[in-house]
Amino acid sequence: MxxxxxxxxxxxxxxxxxxxxxxxxxxxxxxxxxxxxxxxxxxxxxxxxxxxxxxxxxxxxxxxxxxxxxxxxxxxxxxxxxxxxxxxxxxxxxxxxxxxxxxxxxxxxxxxxxxxxxxxxxxxxxxxxxxxxxxxxxxxxxxxxxxxxxxxxxxxxxxxxxxLRQLIKKISLKTRKFIGNTSMDPQLSLLMANQARIKDGAIVLDPFVGTGSLLVAAAQFGGFVLGTDIDYLMLHGRTKPSRIKQKVRDKNESIRSNMQQYNLEHRYLDVLVNDFAVPFWRDDIQFDAIITDPPYGIREATERVGTIKENYTVEEKHLSTHVPAKIEYGISNIYRDLLRFSAKHLKNRRPNEDYNENCLPSHPCLKLVANCEQGLSKVTSRRLLTFEKINHPTDEELRMTHNGIMDFREKYFIVREETRKERRTKEARIREENRLKYGKNQDK
Amino acid sequence: MKLLTHNMLTSKCMKGVTVGYPLGINVSDVRVSEVDFNPEFVAKIIPKLDWPVLYNAAESIGQLEDLPKEVIDNFENDREFLKKVHHVLLEVDIINGELICPETGRKFPINNGIPNMLLNEDEI
Structure with a gap:
């Protein structure tokens, strides 16, 4: 065509x-x-x-x-x-x-x-x-x-x-009901939602939800949103107000009220108070996207539930009012857990994809400077790889024999699900159907 | 908290708990409100649900109405059925109550629609 x-x-x-x-x-x-x-x-x-x-x-x-x-x-x-x-x-x-x-x-x-x-x-x-x-x-x-x-x-x-520039104004923090000290800038939240390729009906999670700015953007693009945060007071809208002129928070300040404000409540699923270090989702739950702005430990603390005391137990009489103590989570642990969690709970968008950067040809003296893909068919593509020489090889590097690249022909025939004959028969059937449809329309 | 979320939650992270699913529910306050119906979303979510858990949860809080005991065949095209599932998943909201760990009996309070899944230092 x-x-x-x-x-x-x-x-x-x-x-x-x-x-x-x-x-x-x-x-x-x-x-x-x-x-x-x-x-x-x-x-x-x-x-x-x-x-x-x-x-x-x-x-x-x-x-x-x-x-x-x-x-x-x-x-x-x-x-x-x-x-x-x-x-x-x-x-x-x-x-x-x-x-x-x-x-x-x-x-x-x-x-x-x-x-x-x-x-x-x-x-x-x-x-x-x-x-x-x-x-x-x-x-x-x-x-x-x-x-x-x-x-x-x-x-x-x-x-x-x-x-969609007008959307940035529509969800401006200036007019938003519930905001916090570290609420994400609307334009950046919308860009994040776009980069997460959120589609209508996607289930989206923010595991460090705060005041839910990212959920507003995700819901704006059709996502059904879930959020979790360790901060009970934040999710219940009872932290100190962030607006300079506001002395106390309104009674109904919450992520849900933000969603109501933008007529997105039908895409609000839930928010939960939870410590990200302690997973409580069903093992087989898959999210379409996870977008988050985790704490860095400067303006929001990086904390998890725990204690340095050994063999500590909460006494029976204190149980009903006990607020769990927190210890340092550590930014590197947050990222480790976040990536591990995402690997487990994200829906796989490209099933069977066996490409990764590690399987590209490589050499210690050549640096990969560009890698552009051209799709060839539904299951194959080729890449233009551009290398720049950054070092002169040592004798040892010249003698290198290691090369982990799998033969393309072999892979090609494993990946293809249907044979050439099956595909041809299918195509012929579709052509036939179209012909019948087209023929009928002409009769009318 | 919606029953869709309940369907995804466990208490397996607690010390000594192996499965922790499904969580029991006690309710003191349920709100039912109309939510825009999105049949594609509901149809997409049904295969991800643990249906018996949803059925029992709806029954335990008195919101079963006439939800079938099993997922029907060809549900994608049955608007009536999708509407029932939509209702139970998205329109029923537990405002106050508690979730209960099936193995230890530990209670997780739900206040103002938000479940508190925080564990104490000695439970993790």
């Missing part, structure tokens, strides 16, 4: 730049969208990419938090005369579908790293001899990008879809 690829401009918010690439890659993988990079993305707010369908972009933009909007890119150039020349060469039939007589349109002039007055902007529009209205069907954007260095191209694109 031949796809036609169109060029688009992705415009990102210039914030949390480091997270941008990871977020987009996660979403492309979540929605199984094909996107081509025309340029290797750098730390600039504009990416020029290609998609084969406008629906793909809408899907991507429907979840992305770092994306401001996405525009169909008609042309870009380093100077305004060049831009006008290029635009004149742009195929009219591709442009004209947006200029029907019954559709209004407007042109927005955006500039990056430079400010223009409204009059100057209007001059830039006038240069295209265009009309602008206040309530258009189609929005065109004309962007002048002065970058961090002022030598980057202006663009003229048509707006296809906007990202």
């Amino acid at each position: 031949c796809k036609s690829w169109k060029t688009y401009l992705l415009w990102f918010a210039q914030e949390h730049v480091e997270f941008r690439y990871a977020e987009i890659e996660s979403l492309l993988s979540l929605f199984k969208i094909d996107m081509r990079y025309l340029e290797q993305p750098k730390n600039e707010p504009f990416w020029i990419v290609q998609f084969s369908s406008e629906n793909d972009i809408k899907l991507l933009a429907s979840r992305s938090v770092s994306l401001r909007n996405c525009l169909e890119l008609w042309c870009h150039a380093k100077s305004i005369p060049q831009l006008h020349d290029k635009l004149k060469c742009f195929p009219r039939n591709l442009m004209e579908q947006h200029f029907k007589s019954n559709r209004s349109f407007k042109i927005e002039v955006e500039t990056f790293c430079k400010h223009f007055t409204q009059a100057e902007k209007i001059n830039k529009i006038e240069a295209f001899r265009a009309v602008s209205l206040t309530n258009p069907d189609v929005i065109f954007q004309y962007i002048e990008y002065y970058g961090t260095e002022a030598n980057n191209p202006p663009e003229l694109p048509y707006e296809v879809a906007s990202g």
Whole structure:
């Protein structure tokens, strides 16, 4: 099947730049969208990419938090005369579908790293001899990008879809009912939920839940959320208030009330007071995602239940009111337990995958600097590996014979579940079904 | 606390407890409220449930209504059945009560909907 690829401009918010690439890659993988990079993305707010369908972009933009909007890119150039020349060469039939007589349109002039007055902007529009209205069907954007260095191209694109930037304001900590001293920034929590590839109906756990910021983000994207925390007072909303003007916490401050505030209560499962060091989940429980911001021991203590006293027992008369003593958990123990727990309780997203970094060819004198995967079929892919020489080999290293790489042919035929014949028969059956379906439709 | 969560909890982490499942339930206060129905989610969750444990838990707190004793065949397409499971899993909320370890009888209080699974220093 031949796809036609169109060029688009992705415009990102210039914030949390480091997270941008990871977020987009996660979403492309979540929605199984094909996107081509025309340029290797750098730390600039504009990416020029290609998609084969406008629906793909809408899907991507429907979840992305770092994306401001996405525009169909008609042309870009380093100077305004060049831009006008290029635009004149742009195929009219591709442009004209947006200029029907019954559709209004407007042109927005955006500039990056430079400010223009409204009059100057209007001059830039006038240069295209265009009309602008206040309530258009189609929005065109004309962007002048002065970058961090002022030598980057202006663009003229048509707006296809906007990202989810408004969500950051919607779940702002300023207006949230229940917050704590270390509540996670909304934008970062949304990025985390996206990187966890949370889908509608996913079961999501935060084992160091605190005030539940990450659960808000996870539920926003369709996750059903569970949280645990060792801090009884925190989960019951009875710690000291975090807002400077607030003397006492409201009676109903809780993670549940936050979920109510954002109309997400139907995705709230439960929160529990629990010491993460002491697991109490059924062994075979699997979560679709675990997202968490564990304590570092600075603003929130890293503690677990325990005592340094030997053979200590709680006396019968104190049992009903006893508050368990805590000892240092230790950040390295937290991470060890967290990874072990995740390995056990996360749902396996790629069953049968037998790839890991350790099975790549390696040599002590060569450093792997890039590893890019190209999918070949449902079960196989190949990788472009780029090595950089970092040391000259010793005699011993030159004589190395160890190589743990399994023969590809052997693996290939083990992994394939169905034979060639089975697959062909199946494909023929599907074709036949489609033919019958198609034939019926024609009869109507 | 919802019965979905109850279905996933054990007390096996306690000293001397081997299985710790299922936990008993005593309730003093149950709230039933309407929750948006998501049939896909319920259908996805059913295979993960320990059904007899869910059935007995619902029965023990008087919220069984007409939940079948066994998962029916082809449940994915039976909206009525999914609705019943949805009700018992997500709409019934234990606000106050306690969970009980089946082996030691240790009680874990549930206050304001939140179970307290913290153990004492001498129980771990």
